[in-house]
Amino acid sequence: MKELFAILxxxxxxxxxxxxxFLGICPFLGVSKKTSxxxxxxxxxxxxxxxxxxxxxxxxxxxxxxxxxxxxQTITFILVIAALVQFVETVLKKLIPSLYKALGVYLPLITxxxxxLGSALIFVERDYTFIEAVVFGFAxxxxxxLALILFSGIRERLETADIPEAFKxxxxxxxxxSLVSITFIGFAGLIIG
Amino acid sequence: MAEKxxxxxxxxxxxxxxxxxxxxxxxxxxxxxxxxMAKNGLGMGAAATFVLVGSNLVISLIRKIVPDKVRIPAYIxxxxxxxTIVQLLLAAFLPELNKQLGIYIPLIxxxxxxxxxxxxxxxxxxxxxxxxDGLGMGAGFTLAITIIGSVREIxxxxxxxxxxxxxxxxxxxxxFILPPGGFLAMGFLVALFNKxxxxxxxxxxxxxxxxxxxxxxxxxxxxxxx
Numbered sequence: 371m372k373e374l375f376a377i378l379x380x381x382x383x384x385x386x387x388x389x390x391x392f393l394g395i396c397p398f399l400g401v402s403k404k405t406s407x408x409x410x411x412x413x414x415x416x417x418x419x420x421x422x423x424x425x426x427x428x429x430x431x432x433x434x435x436x437x438x439x440x441x442x443q444t445i446t447f448i449l450v451i452a453a454l455v456q457f458v459e460t461v462l463k464k465l466i467p468s469l470y471k472a473l474g475v476y477l478p479l480i481t482x483x484x485x486x487l488g489s490a491l492i493f494v495e496r497d498y499t500f501i502e503a504v505v506f507g508f509a510x511x512x513x514x515x516l517a518l519i520l521f522s523g524i525r526e527r528l529e530t531a532d533i534p535e536a537f538k539x540x541x542x543x544x545x546x547x548s549l550v551s552i553t554f555i556g557f558a559g560l561i562i563g
Numbered sequence: 564m565a566e567k568x569x570x571x572x573x574x575x576x577x578x579x580x581x582x583x584x585x586x587x588x589x590x591x592x593x594x595x596x597x598x599x600m601a602k603n604g605l606g607m608g609a610a611a612t613f614v615l616v617g618s619n620l621v622i623s624l625i626r627k628i629v630p631d632k633v634r635i636p637a638y639i640x641x642x643x644x645x646x647t648i649v650q651l652l653l654a655a656f657l658p659e660l661n662k663q664l665g666i667y668i669p670l671i672x673x674x675x676x677x678x679x680x681x682x683x684x685x686x687x688x689x690x691x692x693x694x695x696d697g698l699g700m701g702a703g704f705t706l707a708i709t710i711i712g713s714v715r716e717i718x719x720x721x722x723x724x725x726x727x728x729x730x731x732x733x734x735x736x737x738x739f740i741l742p743p744g745g746f747l748a749m750g751f752l753v754a755l756f757n758k759x760x761x762x763x764x765x766x767x768x769x770x771x772x773x774x775x776x777x778x779x780x781x782x783x784x785x786x787x788x789x
Contacts, residue, residue, distance in 0.1 A: 389742060390742045391596070391742075392591075392592050392593075392595045392596035392742065392745065393592060393596075393670075394592070395591040395592045395595060396591055396592070396675060399588075399591065441647065441651065442647070443669070444643050444646055444647050444650065444669040444672055445640065445643040445644065445647060448639055448643050448672050448673070449636065449639065449640065449643070452635075452636060452639060481673075482673045482675060482678065483673070484592045484670050484673045484674075487669070487670060487672065487673050488666060488670055491666040491669055491670070492666060495665075495666065534754075535758075536754040536755070536757045536758040537750075537754045540588055540750075540753055541750045541751065541753045541754035541757065542750065542754075543750070544746045544747070544749050544750030544753065545746070545747060545750040545751070547746040547750075548743045548744070548745075548746035548747035548750065549743070551742045551743040551745075551746055552738075552743040554742075555741060555742070555743065
């Protein structure tokens with residue numbers, strides 16, 4: 371239980387995916403303009419991350435490992451994730467249209483979100499058990515959500531700020547992201563080991 | 564429009580005019596994550612270039628036999644294959660670099676630059692032009708992340724490619740090799756690039772190109788308009 375809690379806090383704050391591991395930067399910069407879209411995207415990411423962690427872990431343990439095909443991990447994972455996203459999209463559309471409406475547009479974007487493939491690669495690297503891998507996926511999703519929502523608030527303010535010509539658009543956004551990232555360094559000492 | 568493309572201009576296109584990192588703002592994750600040292604930037608750039616050239620070549624060769632509906636999974640498989648090749652080569656011959664770059668090597672699969680070039684270029688052009696495009700884009704990417712790596716390494720550790728360069732000039736600011744420094748250096752370099760190439764960043768086209776860079780390309784990746 372203690373380990374799971376450490377994984378949870380670790381992935382949300384200490385090694386926040388976006389701000390310290392640089393995973394999922396594209397959606398972080400792409401959809402953080404408004405808090406509402408940030409919320410939608412985050413919801414979809416948490417949802418897919420938890421499911422993909424479970425599926426990729428099973429594929430790795432029962433398909434690749436027994437046949438010593440670990441070198442096919444990258445290909446297998448990305449195809450599993452792509453298929454899963456497609457599957458989730460279809461199922462949601464049929465069964466829970468209201469949720470599909472909320473998350474639908476963001477789902478296709480998630481296949482190429484490096485946070486999803488990244489967390490699958492991380493559980494392999496760290497030899498997580500099934501439960502740990504799923505908890506890690508959930509926590510990584512929450513960390514992504516936290517960063518995205520915090521940042522969208524800042525960007526809404528940036529809209530009205532007076533910015534030098536060359537910095538308009540992306541550059542000032544990156545500088546702002548740097549400042550947010552500094553605050554997360556403060557969590558570094560939170561977990562030992 | 565894609566009829567008379569000059570090989571040389573295709574090659575040079577990726578370096579400045581459509582520099583994938585500074586201009587198109589694609590592939591941000593590796594650009595920020597591995598650039599704590601110039602050497603890592605160079606290594607990452609070389610690995611990505613290899614994948615880019617290989618996948619561009621294969622995709623342009625198979626573009627006429629792959630049905631449009633399944634082209635996305637087909638492309639992903641091609642790209643993942645080349646990524647795996649790079650991964651195994653690095654593990655065998657450059658284990659140190661492989662360790663430094665870690666999970667960011669397999670993550671080349673989801674690097675938007677490669678997918679974007681497959682969609683935007685390789686599937687519309689012949690093998691030769693596609694290889695040149697891959698080379699040009701790869702060189703542009705390598706150049707950009709080596710620059711970011713150099714800036715961060717010099718400011719953050721006082722060395723360049725491992726050689727001490729600042730000696731007593733100033734105390735290195737460790738922040739630059741930490742994550743915030745990545746965002747900061749990238750922000751200032753993009754601003755500088757905008758200033759030098761004299762492009763107004765506020766025109767609407769670029770606004771979508773920048774902010775929606777990756778989501779835009781992944782939208783195309785999922786069967787929307789290319």
